[in-house]
Amino acid sequence: MNYNFYGVDTVYLAKKYGTPLYVMSEDYIIERCEEIKKDFLNKYENTFAVYAGKAFNTKTMCRIIAKEGLGLDVVSGGELFTALSVNFPSQKIIFHGNNKSLDELTLAIDNNVGRIVVDNISELEQIIELSKLKSKITKILFRITPGVDSHTHSYISTGDINSKFGISLNEEILYKAIKIATDSEFINLAGFHFHVGSQLDNNDSHLKATTILLNTMQKAKNDLNFTTKELNVGGGFGIKYADSNNRKNISYFTDAIMELIKTGTNDKNLDMPLVIIEPGRWIVGESGITIYEIGNIKNAPGLSTYAGINGGMPDNPRPALYQAKYEALIANKSNIEKNEIVTIAGKCCESGDILIKDLEVPQVKKGDLLVVKSTGAYNYSMSNNYNKLPIPAVVMIKNGEDRIIVKRQSYEEMINREI
Ligand SMILES: Cc1ncc(COP(=O)(O)O)c(C=O)c1O
Numbered sequence: 226m227n228y229n230f231y232g233v234d235t236v237y238l239a240k241k242y243g244t245p246l247y248v249m250s251e252d253y254i255i256e257r258c259e260e261i262k263k264d265f266l267n268k269y270e271n272t273f274a275v276y277a278g279k280a281f282n283t284k285t286m287c288r289i290i291a292k293e294g295l296g297l298d299v300v301s302g303g304e305l306f307t308a309l310s311v312n313f314p315s316q317k318i319i320f321h322g323n324n325k326s327l328d329e330l331t332l333a334i335d336n337n338v339g340r341i342v343v344d345n346i347s348e349l350e351q352i353i354e355l356s357k358l359k360s361k362i363t364k365i366l367f368r369i370t371p372g373v374d375s376h377t378h379s380y381i382s383t384g385d386i387n388s389k390f391g392i393s394l395n396e397e398i399l400y401k402a403i404k405i406a407t408d409s410e411f412i413n414l415a416g417f418h419f420h421v422g423s424q425l426d427n428n429d430s431h432l433k434a435t436t437i438l439l440n441t442m443q444k445a446k447n448d449l450n451f452t453t454k455e456l457n458v459g460g461g462f463g464i465k466y467a468d469s470n471n472r473k474n475i476s477y478f479t480d481a482i483m484e485l486i487k488t489g490t491n492d493k494n495l496d497m498p499l500v501i502i503e504p505g506r507w508i509v510g511e512s513g514i515t516i517y518e519i520g521n522i523k524n525a526p527g528l529s530t531y532a533g534i535n536g537g538m539p540d541n542p543r544p545a546l547y548q549a550k551y552e553a554l555i556a557n558k559s560n561i562e563k564n565e566i567v568t569i570a571g572k573c574c575e576s577g578d579i580l581i582k583d584l585e586v587p588q589v590k591k592g593d594l595l596v597v598k599s600t601g602a603y604n605y606s607m608s609n610n611y612n613k614l615p616i617p618a619v620v621m622i623k624n625g626e627d628r629i630i631v632k633r634q635s636y637e638e639m640i641n642r643e644i
Pocket residue numbers: 277279280298321383420422423424459460461462503504505506507602
């Protein structure tokens with residue numbers, strides 16, 4: 226029996242579009258957006274949810290998010306340009322990044338993005354200058370380094386005290402930033418943002434960081450008479466991979482955060498701010514699979530059996546970068562007993578290009594199709610042309626129907642920028 230993904234036979238998809246192939250379910254993405262609306266946006270007043278596009282940002286994805294009514298987090302001119310190209314409502318865009326260029330800030334301000342998250346004082350000064358030049362008032366949030374460790378891979382932990390992201394909680398630095406912003410007639414400092422890390426399966430670090438920010442809000446009010454109107458608690462909510470628990474409902478994170486902010490602001494006599502969340506992976510991660518074809522198989526007595534696939538670290542750098550663990554199966558043998566252990570090897574000239582170590586499979590042979598699960602986030606968006614492998618196509622499934630949303634890159638497209 227063939228493996229069926231959201232009503233579509235994956236073997237049929239592989240034949241129709243070729244492999245490697247990213248396949249995503251729009252039904253799944255919409256389900257997550259609806260869950261956010263029901264259990265966060267409609268449940269609590271004065272809330273806003275943005276999808277963190279770094280997980281998967283394409284024109285189609287921007288259209289889906291716009292249709293669902295969520296906002297969008299972008300982190301570069303390229304992501305912003307993609308959103309603007311499909312008329313994503315710019316007021317619902319939040320622009321992040323620790324080193325935005327002048328061109329990127331100009332693009333954002335010219336297009337009236339809703340909020341720019343300011344990462345440091347030198348960026349603040351640049352935004353003031355630009356806003357003055359354009360005679361515009363720019364709404365900003367300060368990204369704060371809350372000094373909280375999160376239980377995730379160090380490369381995707383972002384809230385610790387020595388992080389490259391954000392303005393330090395050191396009073397001298399933060400107060401200086403607040404004063405510069407509030408003194409400027411071209412800036413509307415709405416509040417604060419933190420993002421503690423990614424692929425978190427519990428709410429500990431969000432709650433710790435929220436508690437820290439509530440104290441900051443109180444001190445800023447007492448010492449500088451600054452009222453925090455917005456608090457953006459970031460994203461980072463985890464999903465199911467081979468080595469992690471099942472994805473938790475959004476309310477597991479948001480109910481606890483909202484409760485803490487409500488009681489905290491009440492106890493401290495602060496106004497309840499607009500609360501913003503920014504999930505990326507949680508919305509798209511499990512919506513995606515990748516289909517590969519198995520090629521050569523290397524066997525040696527007493528040693529690993531390697532099954533080579535026609536992709537690898539260029540289409541999914543996560544195992545090599547973060548030792549990420551994926552679940553996978555053989556699409557054309559999905560109901561056959563598993564009696565073999567193979568290691569799935571990518572095709573790059575790197576010993577580290579191993580997608581999955583010791584995967585239990587039915588007996589595999591050349592031409593079988595491998596489906597790797599939970600590849601919707603940070604796969605296509607992190608793909609590259611290492612070893613000059615073309616970037617795979619992306620197919621979207623909705624109501625059992627498949628359509629191409631990103632064409633497969635050709636060799637010509639890969640080299641046509643080269644002189
Ligand atoms: C500022 C910010 N917001 C949101 C996200 C989204 O993260 P995730 O995909 O883990 O939800 C990230 C990335 O970790 C981020 O840096």
